[in-house]
Amino acid sequence: MRLVLILLFGVSSVLAFEPPNSDKRRDAVGPLQALPPVLQRLLSDGGSFRPMEKPLAGDWLSTNKEPGQTFAQYVQSRPNKPGDNGRGTIYLQPIGSFPKDGVQLESVRKYLEAFYQPMRVEMLHSMDESQLLVTTRVNRGTDKLQMNCTELLNELEHLVPADAYIVMAVTMTDLYPSEEWNFVFGMARLKNRVGVFSLARYGADDPQLALERAVKVVAHETGHAFGMAHCIHFRCLMNGVNHLGEADKVPQTLCPVCLRKLHYATGFDPVKRYSEASGWWLKNGDESLASWYSKRVKSLTR
Ligand SMILES: [Zn+2]
Ligand SMILES: [Zn+2]
Missing domain, CATH: 1.10.287 (Helix Hairpins)
Structure with missing residues (x-):
């Protein structure tokens, strides 16, 4: 079965999560001595990063057993390397229409270009939802249309351009990965070069908040597409989240463990x-x- 990582909403059982101590956090980053001084400083916790705390009831780590992923485990997982086989571009794929006064996709593109530099980030022509063979349903809680994002990613895998590192789809339609789920904010595959995120749940009342949530979810899902699993060591963009309140508390930034993974991938x-x-x-x-x-x-x- 393909390994899929998701930002999701759903509660199963309550789990006891013990936040890693400082030794475990340091081990997760790995030895730094052989690195150039600027990288040693980049990856040292000089008070800029908050350790992971115990989750509150209903938070991701209270309901999902996460093993975490150290830098060494990331390297062992043999993530896709940008540039290999000419695959050096991140593509944004708009699906369906977007309100003129909503989040500007060009701002999202520029954000990804800064966050995932030195990769190119380009916008593909918008696709209509009807061009994709994807099941839809009406969510019982919201009465709004949702697309099955597992099927959407299956479809997208056939449309990945030859020079794409990944294709990240974006839609205003709400998403669900399978019948038993209520919804997900987004979903990405670690190795198969595809991901999707939805702007359906971010509201139009506060454009600034909507933009901040949009860039957070796209950077998170793109991180998965770089092969990064959920982070359990620090408060970090790659933390899993269960609900919007928890998502709003997740930082926009990567912790030293995840920064080292990204540096390994892109050499920024x-x-x-x-x-x-x-x-x-x-x-x-x-x-x-x-x-x-x-x-x-x-x-x-x-
Ligand atoms: Zn995730
Ligand atoms: Zn992290």
Whole structure:
């Protein structure tokens, strides 16, 4: 069975999760001594990263048993490497229509370009939902239409361009992965170069919040498509979430374990990446995140 990781909403049983201690967090990042000083600083927890805490009732780690994934385990998993076989582009694939006053997909594209640099991020022509052989249903709680995203990803796998590292679909329609689920915010495959996220549940009342939620879910799902599993070591963008309240508490940023995985995959320039992320947030209405990134740039270049 294909391994699928999802941001989901659903409660099963209550589990006891013990947050990893500082030794385990350090082991998850792995030894840094052989790395250049700028990477050692990038991957050191100088007070910029919050350790994972015990989950509250209903939170992801209270209902899902997560083994976590250390940097060494990530490397052992042989994730797809950007650029291999000419596959160096992240594509955004809009499906269906988007309201003019909603989240601007061009802003999302630019965000991904800063977050996943030096990869190219390009927008594909929009597809109509009817072009995909995907089952739909009406959600009993919301009375709104939902698409089966497992089927959607199966369809998308046939449409991945030859130069695509991944194709990340985006839709305004709500998603569900199989009958027993209520909904998911998004879903991505670790190895099969496809993912999807929905903007259906982010509301139109607060455009800033809708944008912040949109870039969070697309960066999270894209992280899965880079082969990154859910993070259990720190408060981190790659944490699994069960509900919108928990999603809003997840940081927009990657912890040292996940940063090391991303650096292994893309070889990004740490100063350039943080500087451009800071610039994006400054332009897009979150000065505190812009300043978090600027402080990290200073700590890298001190
Ligand atoms: Zn996830
Ligand atoms: Zn992490």
